[in-house]
Amino acid sequence: MQLIIGNKTYSSWSLRGWLAVKASGHAFKEILIPLRQADTRTQILRWSSSGKVPCLIDNGLAIWDSLAIAEYLAEEFPPLWPQDGAARAIARAVSAEMHSGFPALRQNMSMDLQASLPGQGHTPEVDAEIRRIEQIWTDCRNQYGSKGPYLFGEYSIADMMFAPVCFRFETYAVSLGNSLARDYLQTMLAHPHMQEWKQAALAEPAIAPAEAR
Ligand SMILES: N[C@@H](CCC(=O)N[C@@H](CS)C(=O)NCC(=O)O)C(=O)O
Numbered sequence: 001m002q003l004i005i006g007n008k009t010y011s012s013w014s015l016r017g018w019l020a021v022k023a024s025g026h027a028f029k030e031i032l033i034p035l036r037q038a039d040t041r042t043q044i045l046r047w048s049s050s051g052k053v054p055c056l057i058d059n060g061l062a063i064w065d066s067l068a069i070a071e072y073l074a075e076e077f078p079p080l081w082p083q084d085g086a087a088r089a090i091a092r093a094v095s096a097e098m099h100s101g102f103p104a105l106r107q108n109m110s111m112d113l114q115a116s117l118p119g120q121g122h123t124p125e126v127d128a129e130i131r132r133i134e135q136i137w138t139d140c141r142n143q144y145g146s147k148g149p150y151l152f153g154e155y156s157i158a159d160m161m162f163a164p165v166c167f168r169f170e171t172y173a174v175s176l177g178n179s180l181a182r183d184y185l186q187t188m189l190a191h192p193h194m195q196e197w198k199q200a201a202l203a204e205p206a207i208a209p210a211e212a213r
Contacts, residue, residue, distance in 0.1 A: 001028040002057040003069075004047045006035040008201035012111040012164030015197055016066035017054030019160040022193045023080060024073040067099050070157045082152040087144060091158040094136050094151070098161040105129045109168045113201035118173035130174055133165060134181045141180040149187040163194060 003021050005014035021028050033043045033053060041051050048055035048064045055064040056072065063072050074080040082088045104125035140151040140158075147153025151162070166188040169176070176182045188194060 001026050002031055003028050004031045004033060004044065004053050004055040004057070006033060006053045007204055008032075008197055009113045009204050010035060010111055011053060012106075012167075013052070013066045014054045015111075015164050015167075016160050017056060017069040018197065019163055019193055020066070020070040020073050020080065020157065021056065022196075023155065023160070024077045026073075067095065067157075067161070070160060074157065079154070080157050082144075082154070082156055082158075087152050090140070090143075091152050091156055094140065095158050095161040097136070098165070102129045102133070102165075105133075105165070105168065109172050109174075111164050111167055112171060113167060113198055114204075114206060115171055116173075117171055121172050130169075130176075133162070134176050134178055137162075137181040137184050138178045141184055145180070149184070151184070155191070159188060159191075163188060166194070167198070 001021065003018060005011055005018055008014070018030075031047070033040060035053075037043075044051050044053055044055075047057065048062060050064045052064060054066055054069060055062055056069045057063075058072075063069050070080060082091050104123060108123055108126045109121035137151065144151065144153045148155075150156065151158045166185055168174070169185055170189055176185065
């Protein structure tokens, strides 16, 4: 199994796919293609017809898109989604909402693990999206908190989908009003796979700020 990813410092979508492969327990080889270079698109197109990372290669099959990669792995490793059917449905709903939404947050608080930008990136739209995320996290923790410290108790694809938001909230020092949401954020930031990704990101060569944003 091979996973094609972008720079760990910036590639929020790659992080999701990488977390899914890690959680599946598969041995895999990472192929890291530096983003924002003249030949980035050509390099990615060698693997992924979408021209985007992440892309998972398994037995000659190329699966692009982070959520599709997670679903592919969940077919053979079901615990990646909550076991309970109703919880699984809501987990899919919040994952889909994250996957297709939150454009202001993505644009104004881009993932940059080498930066510390407290207080930056706020607009009324960003703040509304942060409140929506806080509501999702609080609702999930209220509903499923007795089963473990993650959104649906046990660690699942839903957490992986929100993982880049967790790093963004850390970089931009976003303050959360609800203690359940704050505790969840700390739980995610302390997850061993999140820590492993972050340490690798911090070891990457720095890119000039103009290219980085
Ligand atoms: N919805 C896709 C989005 C993938 C995406 O936009 N990836 C970015 C990097 S994070 C990319 O490949 N950009 C190509 C480029 O920078 O040339 C997914 O979930 O995988």
